[in-house]
Amino acid sequence: MSLIDKKTVERVADLARLHLTEEEKEDMTKSLNEILEFEQKLANLDTDDVEPTIHAIELKNVMRKDKVEESLSIRDVFLNAPDEAEGFFKVPRIVELD
Amino acid sequence: MELINKSALELRDLLDKREVSSREIVEAYLERIEAVEPKVNSFVTLTKEQALKDADKADKMIKDKTATSLTGIPIAIKDNLCTYHVKTTCCSKIIKDFLPPYDATVITKIKEAGMPILGKTNMDEFAMGSSTETSIFGPSKNPWDLERVPGGSSGGSAAAVAAMEAPLALGSDTGGSIRQPAALTGIVGIKPTYGLVSRYGLIAFASSLDQIGPFAKNVSDAAALLTLLAGHDRRDSTSLPLEKVDYLQNLGQDIKGLRVGVPVEFFAEGIDPEVESNVKNSIKALEEFGAEIIEISLPHSEYALAAYYLVATAEASSNLARFDGVRYGHRSKEDRDSVTMFKHTRAEGFGPEVKRRIILGTYALSSGFYDAYYLKALKTRTLIKQDFDEAFKKVDVLITPTTPSPAFKFGEKNKDPLAMYLSDIFTTTANLAGIPAMSLPAGLTSEGLPVGVQIFAPALKEDIMLNTAYALEKAIGSIGFPALEV
Numbered sequence: 057m058s059l060i061d062k063k064t065v066e067r068v069a070d071l072a073r074l075h076l077t078e079e080e081k082e083d084m085t086k087s088l089n090e091i092l093e094f095e096q097k098l099a100n101l102d103t104d105d106v107e108p109t110i111h112a113i114e115l116k117n118v119m120r121k122d123k124v125e126e127s128l129s130i131r132d133v134f135l136n137a138p139d140e141a142e143g144f145f146k147v148p149r150i151v152e153l154d
Numbered sequence: 155m156e157l158i159n160k161s162a163l164e165l166r167d168l169l170d171k172r173e174v175s176s177r178e179i180v181e182a183y184l185e186r187i188e189a190v191e192p193k194v195n196s197f198v199t200l201t202k203e204q205a206l207k208d209a210d211k212a213d214k215m216i217k218d219k220t221a222t223s224l225t226g227i228p229i230a231i232k233d234n235l236c237t238y239h240v241k242t243t244c245c246s247k248i249i250k251d252f253l254p255p256y257d258a259t260v261i262t263k264i265k266e267a268g269m270p271i272l273g274k275t276n277m278d279e280f281a282m283g284s285s286t287e288t289s290i291f292g293p294s295k296n297p298w299d300l301e302r303v304p305g306g307s308s309g310g311s312a313a314a315v316a317a318m319e320a321p322l323a324l325g326s327d328t329g330g331s332i333r334q335p336a337a338l339t340g341i342v343g344i345k346p347t348y349g350l351v352s353r354y355g356l357i358a359f360a361s362s363l364d365q366i367g368p369f370a371k372n373v374s375d376a377a378a379l380l381t382l383l384a385g386h387d388r389r390d391s392t393s394l395p396l397e398k399v400d401y402l403q404n405l406g407q408d409i410k411g412l413r414v415g416v417p418v419e420f421f422a423e424g425i426d427p428e429v430e431s432n433v434k435n436s437i438k439a440l441e442e443f444g445a446e447i448i449e450i451s452l453p454h455s456e457y458a459l460a461a462y463y464l465v466a467t468a469e470a471s472s473n474l475a476r477f478d479g480v481r482y483g484h485r486s487k488e489d490r491d492s493v494t495m496f497k498h499t500r501a502e503g504f505g506p507e508v509k510r511r512i513i514l515g516t517y518a519l520s521s522g523f524y525d526a527y528y529l530k531a532l533k534t535r536t537l538i539k540q541d542f543d544e545a546f547k548k549v550d551v552l553i554t555p556t557t558p559s560p561a562f563k564f565g566e567k568n569k570d571p572l573a574m575y576l577s578d579i580f581t582t583t584a585n586l587a588g589i590p591a592m593s594l595p596a597g598l599t600s601e602g603l604p605v606g607v608q609i610f611a612p613a614l615k616e617d618i619m620l621n622t623a624y625a626l627e628k629a630i631g632s633i634g635f636p637a638l639e640v
Contacts (some may be wrong), residue, residue, distance in 0.1 A: 065513065072471060072516040073478070073493065074509060075501035083506075084513055087571050091463070091514060094572055098460050098530050101537070108532030109539055111362050111392070112588025113349050113613070118391040132255035136482030145480050148489040 059092040157182040162321040162375040176209040176226030196314035200273040208270035225268035230320035233274040236355040245289035248503025249483040258355020276310030284577045287568045297636040302561040305335030312339040323369040330581025333593040337556035337606020348588035349394040352387030360469035363585040377401035404617040405624045410444030415549030419455040426559040432597040432605040439629035452541040462582035464531035471515030539587045546612045556593040556606035
């Protein structure tokens with residue numbers, strides 16, 4: 057039985073903004089099927105009345121005063137930028153022209 | 155060569171007595187690094203000059219009597235911890251030239267304590283692996299047997315301490331990434347309670363599981379480093395607001411009457427017989443010290459790994475969305491529009507294991523599969539946590555093997571992702587439950603490979619865990635260090 061097919065891998069890769077080659081898609085489908093096969097053991101577990109745990113330690117929202125503090129220098133902010141112009145990160149076109 | 159054999163606290167003592175300077179210590183380690191690095195490959199970046207400057211500063215602190223418990227002791231840092239203007243790569247192509255604009259909080263603490271940083275250590279790409287074989291810089295070698303892995307993901311840090319290239323190191327542990335390499339290289343490694351150490355500046359893998367922790371040659375050194383690292387940080391809202399504890403204070407207390415739980419599930423079939431016999435010897439040693447050994451069950455342990463790989467990859471798929479080629483890191487030349495640029499940047503920048511985990515995590519979170527996978531894993535996490543809550547009503551600590559087998563050979567598991575995941579089978583439960591756990595050497599196999607014994611304690615009971623480890627270390631004695639002919 058196949059738990060995940062190539063089409064689903066393609067769709068998920070698109071959601072994850074990840075380009076995969078044909079070979080990678082084949083490979084990924086195969087290895088993910090093996091991993092998901094292993095994951096099926098969780099289905100045996102009765103969890104109907106169990107609450108999910110997102111964090112092991114109980115967390116509360118932490119608030120702080122909204123006051124201006126020293127932050128990173130402009131130089132450091134752009135230190136690793138692949139492309140920048142006039143104090144902005146420059147990216148390829150986002151909006152279609154036609 | 156004499157200095158590098160000593161523990162961090164022994165060196166600290168020599169510094170206080172002015173029998174040695176921090177500069178001399180750093181020079182000795184740099185010399186050792188130069189000699190063994192071609193074999194071991196622990197480091198991906200060396201910061202020699204800065205380390206020497208920091209050593210001089212430490213010597214001045216000692217002279218001025220402003221020194222603290224680890225002033226002047228050099229350290230190695232895993233390459234997923236941000237170091238200001240020193241390359242931090244996660245051993246991934248996607249940020250292979252990244253210069254952090256700030257220090258992680260643990261790095262700030264290390265710098266303030268006057269600890270010279272020797273360099274950044276090798277790891278599996280984005281901490282995803284158990285052998286360092288997914289690093290773009292090539293794997294680190296196990297100093298006990300160069301044909302074997304040092305474990306991972308913090309394999310470089312573990313190898314550096316085991317090969318005596320550094321007296322101390324920092325790693326991060328999401329599902330065993332400190333404890334497993336510590337076990338395979340015969341040293342001490344601690345995963346603290348979730349929230350004890352600030353994660354600010356740790357490049358995130360799975361935020362609800364990640365913790366930073368120490369590697370050391372012995373329990374006392376590890377306790378001293380943990381004392382320095384622990385503490386609330388307003389920059390990490392998951393760090394706990396607690397009074398500072400000195401973990402050295404509690405070491406050496408009598409463990410008579412200590413209730414030590416032995417979970418039967420961790421001694422099931424599939425465990426290497428020499429691992430089992432070494433760990434059983436450790437249990438016997440505790441019993442001889444007067445501890446009460448109690449057999450116990452953690453019934454949901456067998457589901458931990460399955461739950462872990464869904465929670466960890468789901469969180470990773472979200473955390474790694476930030477690597478898109480916009481603000482830092484690699485950017486693809488395929489840039490006719492932004493989405494194409496994102497997709498190709500990530501395709502070119504990430505290695506196969508990271509891609510696999512992003513896809514698995516995205517899938518587990520996607521509409522139609524969320525309930526069956528991600529939500530199911532979170533509910534399983536509750537059951538695992540409850541197992542520990544129940545167990546700790548009856549016992550003070552739990553003792554298990556750290557790994558099912560000693561160090562494996564290169565290439566043995568890296569073609570089969572599931573086989574690699576299974577090497578985390580004994581370690582992931584602590585991350586899911588948020589409790590502290592550590593590994594220390596239990597002995598050597600007949601082939602001369604280290605075996606690790608793991609101790610779990612209830613949340614924030616690091617003091618009890620460390621005292622148990624300290625007693626055990628005294629009973630077992632040192633397993634020595636690898637010969638590593640140079």
